[in-house]
Amino acid sequence: MDLTAEKRLHEQAGVDKNRTTTIPLMHPYSKLEMLMAQYQEGDFAAATALIDHISPQLYRFFVAQFASRPDADDLLQETWLRIHRVRHTYRLGEPVLPWFYAIARHVRVDHYRKTARTAAREQPLEEMSQLAVPVPAETGRGDDLEALLAPLPESQREVIEMLKVEGMSLEEVARATSSSVGSVKQKVHRAYQKLRERMSSLALKKGQSEEKS
């Protein structure tokens, strides 16, 4: 970490900045938050480390929202360009994951709006209305994340993805989705009801087919 970033970390943590060179850095910040602070200082190595660390999660987030692989690639690149442009809006001490996800979510919503508009314009020529709604990729495996989350509406899907797959806290998910913790809890509850019904019916079907064979 360069000296300026380290000094800033200490200043914001209320530590004596004159002692930064002699005392090992004891700070309350996570590795990601520190990398983000270094990224803001212009450290390319920190930026690369963040890209390597965060991108798989963001990629999974896009794929779970039924983006095709090429779409997910584009969305990821667009998200990082946006992150780079607004990296000064992150403040040290704030949770970093909701900041990333809020931007990724914005890029995804923007992408869907654009896709819907393009599809609406092209519809008369296509004679088909399939373009308006992105469909889950045909994976052929009923237990893929996309297939499991398929019956859920978009708002519930993203909450389940962040909370149960990425392991974010309720507070973090609420921040990322610009909503309250109560609203996140409600979405999770409803999503689990739907998932329970779906999985029970799948298990029932599986049992019946095994009995027949």
Add this chain to the structure above:
Amino acid sequence: MRDGEIDEILKKAAVRAPEIEPALLRRVADSIQPAMRRVRPLPRTWVLAGALVLIFVAVALAGAARAGFYGFEKMDLLERALIFSTLGVLAWVAGTEFVNEMIPGSRRRISAGGLLGLSGVLLVVVFALLFHDYHTEHFLAAGLVCLATGVLHAIPAGLLSWLVLRRGFAVNSVSAGVVAGTLAGLAGVGLLELHCPNFQAMHILVWHTAVLVVSAAVGALVGRAQRSRGRDLRRVS
């Protein structure tokens, strides 16, 4: 099926998620490398919210200084205390929420619509408690003058607020527009309370509160236009 079992199934499914290509990560890193430089993070929320409240106070006072403090002079102590403390609290809440709207991943205590609703209802309740003269005179003519004056003062308040938060990034520009409009509208209402000597209950309840609604609607429209503009600019580039 229990929740724990669903958790397990989701975790197993996530492990099988498609791998990201290292070439893509390299492309992402290469795309930002030329623009790497040090950036100054935004100040703390309370600093920015404080600046927004100062704008609210400055616009209301400057407008009233130009037009006259007739309303303030006519009020008794209770009216002054209740009205201006309510406006002050609402301006602080709206200022904080506007800052949160402009910083991705911030904690939201209230939605944009909720803030507008809360502000409107609270003002109506305070006005209804304090003013009981339900006789009306020149309801429309006097009301339109107050509405225009309030909205005209909300515009500079909105522009100055945007100036303070111009380095922010709204993930939902319509929602940010409504909150900014509500804050600016509160500055307009503040000016009217300082200036307007018309204490007819219906005049204050309808026209003074309407400044808030009109200003929030204008904010929403600006936010919507901003969203479309952002999309068009990206298409051109």
